[in-house]
Amino acid sequence: MTVEERQIEFERPVYYAKQFDAVFDKRRYSVIEASTKAGKTSACIGWLLERALEGKPGQNFWWVAPVSDQALIAFTRMQRSLPRGTFVAHLNLHTITLFNGAVIWFKSGDRADSLYGEDVFACVVDEASRFKQDAWHATRTTLTATRGPIRIIGNVRGRKNWFYALARRAEHGDPDMGYHRLIAADAVAAGVLDAAEIEDARRLLPDRVFRELYLAEASDDEATRSASMRSGPALLRCRASRRRSGVGTSRSLTTGRSGSRSTSRGAAAGSSGSRCPGRRPWRGWRG
Numbered sequence: 001m002t003v004e005e006r007q008i009e010f011e012r013p014v015y016y017a018k019q020f021d022a023v024f025d026k027r028r029y030s031v032i033e034a035s036t037k038a039g040k041t042s043a044c045i046g047w048l049l050e051r052a053l054e055g056k057p058g059q060n061f062w063w064v065a066p067v068s069d070q071a072l073i074a075f076t077r078m079q080r081s082l083p084r085g086t087f088v089a090h091l092n093l094h095t096i097t098l099f100n101g102a103v104i105w106f107k108s109g110d111r112a113d114s115l116y117g118e119d120v121f122a123c124v125v126d127e128a129s130r131f132k133q134d135a136w137h138a139t140r141t142t143l144t145a146t147r148g149p150i151r152i153i154g155n156v157r158g159r160k161n162w163f164y165a166l167a168r169r170a171e172h173g174d175p176d177m178g179y180h181r182l183i184a185a186d187a188v189a190a191g192v193l194d195a196a197e198i199e200d201a202r203r204l205l206p207d208r209v210f211r212e213l214y215l216a217e218a219s220d221d222e223a224t225r226s227a228s229m230r231s232g233p234a235l236l237r238c239r240a241s242r243r244r245s246g247v248g249t250s251r252s253l254t255t256g257r258s259g260s261r262s263t264s265r266g267a268a269a270g271s272s273g274s275r276c277p278g279r280r281p282w283r284g285w286r287g
Contacts, residue, residue: 008086008099010053013046015039016190022180023047023151031163031170032153033216034182039192040153044124045078047151048104051122057101060118064139065126068094068108074126075106109135116141121148128154128163136162156212164218184214 015023016039022032023043034040045063052061065071075094079087088097094106109115109131115138125131125139131154143150154163170179187193202210208219 010050012050013042013081015043015046016186016192018180018182018186019043019190022178022182025178025180027176027178028147028149029170029174029177030149030151030180031167031177032151032180032182033156033167034153034180035184035187035216036155036213037193038182038184038187039190040182041074041126042077044126044151044153045074045081048122048124049078049081051149052098052102052104053100055098055100055102055121059102059121061102061104062118062120062123062139062142063104063106063126064109064115064123064131064135065106066108066130066132066135067110070127071106071108074124078104109139111135112138115139118142119145121146123148123150125150125152126154128152129157129161130154131163133162156216156218158212159218159220181216183216 019039020043022030022034023040024047032040048061048063052059055061063071063074065074071094075089075096078096079089082096086099089095090097096104096106098104107115109125112132112134115135120139120142123139123143125136128136140150152163152166156164158164166177167179170177184193184198188195188198198214201214205213211217212219
């Protein structure tokens with residue numbers, strides 16, 4: 001029996017320079033903190049496809065996202081990028097089997113225990129800041145026997161998560177890890193995003209949300225913000241009690257919430273020079 005050989009010519013999509021450097025980093029790990037819509041997903045789809053095209057029959061390649069709906073986005077996009085006759089898609093399993101027999105899986109990290117056991121030859125962890133830590137642990141074990149490369153990508157989302165910690169480790173020079181940051185300005189400069197659209201997002205979104213989603217800058221986590229917000233009203237009440245006694249002058253102050261201002265009357269000390277008990281002087285006055 002003769003075996004028919006097929007030769008497929010693959011043409012790599014065009015990536016902008018920072019996008020290419022981030023995803024095609026030669027190190028085993030590439031940790032990418034990125035703006036929304038800066039091209040991290042499309043580039044990683046291309047990267048994973050290239051790894052699978054180099055694979056052998058039965059070898060597994062994974063795309064893992066926090067939930068199945070997010071993995072389905074990459075599953076659909078990869079199918080659209082492939083010419084007919086070069087793959088078979090299994091719609092129930094969310095797999096793409098290439099003409100060379102390599103299998104690309106698109107999986108959910110919602111149940112970490114379901115991720116153990118397989119040998120994986122290359123992997124993308126998508127939306128990593130929203131990906132459960134125990135699912136990350138399970139995903140990492142699948143690369144142990146193969147020593148496969150991995151791309152870990154996502155928006156910045158606070159500081160108290162495994163993705164933020166891993167990014168800092170990569171940024172500080174772990175020899176096996178590349179660290180990259182793609183922000184909206186990079187995508188605008190490359191013609192991927194429109195500057196007016198970014199400015200519209202800046203205008204409509206809270207500052208901390210905009211900075212995380214478009215500038216890849218971490219904000220304080222909710223617990224830290226809540227503590228700050230709890231302390232603000234207490235200081236204002238203390239000022240208000242001074243105002244009723246007729247002490248101080250009217251000024252405008254910022255309470256710590258973006259765009260939130262209130263007018264009060266108060267001073268750093270009362271007529272006797274005393275301060276609010278247990279609190280340092282409020283430094284938020286603006287002249």
